[in-house]
Amino acid sequence: MIPCRAYDVGVLVDLFADCDIAIDPELLDRVPSLRHWVKDRRSQAISHAESGSSLGSGPKQHWDTQHRKRFLDEMKLRGFSVKTIRAYNGQVDRYMRYCAAHPAPSESSPSASRLSEYSLHLLDSQHSHAYVNQAISAVKFYLQHVGGLVESEAYLRPKKERKLPNVLAREEVMRLLQQTVNPKHRAILYLTYSSGLRVGEVVRLRLKDLDRERKTVHIRQGKGRKDRVTVLSEAAYEVVEAYLRSGYADRAGWLFPGQQEGKHLTERSVQKLFEQKLREAGIRKEVSVHSLRHSFATHLLEGGIDLRYIQELLGHQNIRTTEVYTHISVKDIRRIRSPLDWQE
Template identity: 50%
Template sequence: MYIHIHRIEYDQVSVKLAEFSREGVDKLRAIGGGKWDPNGKFWRFPCTEEKLRQLAECFPETEITFDGLTVSPKVTEDEQLMPTLERMLTSALKLKGYSLKTSKAYRGHVRRYLQNLAGYLELKGPGTLKEEELESAIIDSSRAKQYTLQLLEQGHSPAYVNQAISALRFLAVEVFKQPSEQTKYIRPKKEKKLPYVLSEQEVLRVIQAPTNLKHRTMLYLAYASGLRVSEVVRLKITDIDPERGILRVRQGKGKKDRHTLLSQTAWDMIKKYVKAERLSTSLWLFPGQHPGSHLHERSLQKVFKEALQTSGVMKQVGIHVLRHSFATHLLENGTDLRYIQELLGHANPSTTERYTHVSTKNLKRIQSPLDRILRDRDPRGE
């Protein structure tokens, strides 16, 4: 008996039986927390690792791969990473309102630290760790320092190591209830990287490259409104307000709603696309392959990669470059940084100020000394 699982919302998944059977329906009901969706003809379940594991246990014939996580019901005692701790950590992350991506990353860092700690203590596996051993290791800054040094030696970036430290600190403070002043670890210095930016002409070449109307509409919106890839795929038709010329971004990064620009050109493209696809009653502006689901982020990233290759723009960049270009082009055309910060949804002004370092508006006014020397030497430019 097989089931199909797909994400349909930020915190929900759809579960559909490959073949209808009363036994399968009874199993889904017994799991608890599910609700039948009569429109989509599928079951809705909370998108949690625990719920996915319960589904895997009830349907062992199905290997569930979800967001890069393979959930298997066959977990030996030695492979279990302290299930009680796992549940406590997951609950604490949820109570604090951490995003699904951050929660998944933190749980992964904690698991890897437990595996490393088990090896350090020469134990059979993470499942044999005692709570006092773990708590002591979390508080012990020298042990944490040794672990972070190992990560750096393995070639991990400072950003990755900083996130690992944040995960361990969260575990110590929020799960083990240790005083925050006792859990201060030495963090590696952050890399200061400037965002990549395309010129206005390069942007046009890239977003006009797709011949597929849906693909072109997505790229137009990503640039014209300065959206993250996750925000593009989760747009709903009801989020568009053409009369006011705005887009409503619901629960963007940091779980914040905001308004951003809706360009007339992008709106014209949306109208053509909605009409061609007959999406007037659809929930998502860019639906995925499965009923009730939106397009996956990786699909849009693939669309951008193909558009970049087709356009002939020879730069190694991802789709996020359209958001960076949106901000930089606004700045170069005189838009105040404060407005750009609001449109992008940045909580900290310093994040937006990065674009002043990549803007060429003032640089174009400065003449290279080489050009000046050669010009003075030969006024005719020969």
């Protein structure tokens, strides 16, 4: 089963980009961005028919197996994370496909001069500003380190959108945790919330990373390949101990082993677990498992914990990233009364 979300459907579409894909009309209504994709595919087909070209000709020749391998090697040499490599590879692939479908007569290969045109295409397709900026960064990296281009022109980027994260109330978090009975699942969700972990961090925990005496969790090589130390809840550790007694844990390896021997649990498994428990708890908010991390930070701030400490616990390099939680905290908002409630 594949979740019906724009991102996941987009990944599926990219994987089968060269195939004919039939899309149910109901899915088109639920994922509007797919309508733009269908429109693009139709325009590509018309363009290829008129020019007699295919995705394998024209600019596509600059994105063959050899160029792709060089691109991946350049990213690996610079220590890019697996997620970034996967995302950049997909972005450049889509850019090359766009250039092949919309050939520019004045140039023989894709270059940075077409990035503005491509950015407008993405924005018209209802992609987020963050998505467009990532596409620009990926193509720029490819052109500079694989294409050998030295661009003097400025890269115009859409202004970064300021979106507030969705969080759960403490009562909702407790309801979700109490809804979880399986010892392994309880330990995963308890640690994720109580320590403010990313899903990629919780699945890669080992038992040695939990220090009960110091009440800390050691996160090794988290986002940005940085180690950090965050808080370990006594209640969460008791849940972990119950999980260890159940016999499902691997005390010598991953704290949460996956189905494949020697592998940790997948991030997608945790996401599916959270979505299931969310439904069982009757919570209707548009939240993901990452919202537990947002909720952790927000609840700390509402509890009077200094923003700098929260920054350290979350592993944010820039305090401005952490400051977003000041906009969703209700600690001070609760003191304000709406004019409608004022008494004469």
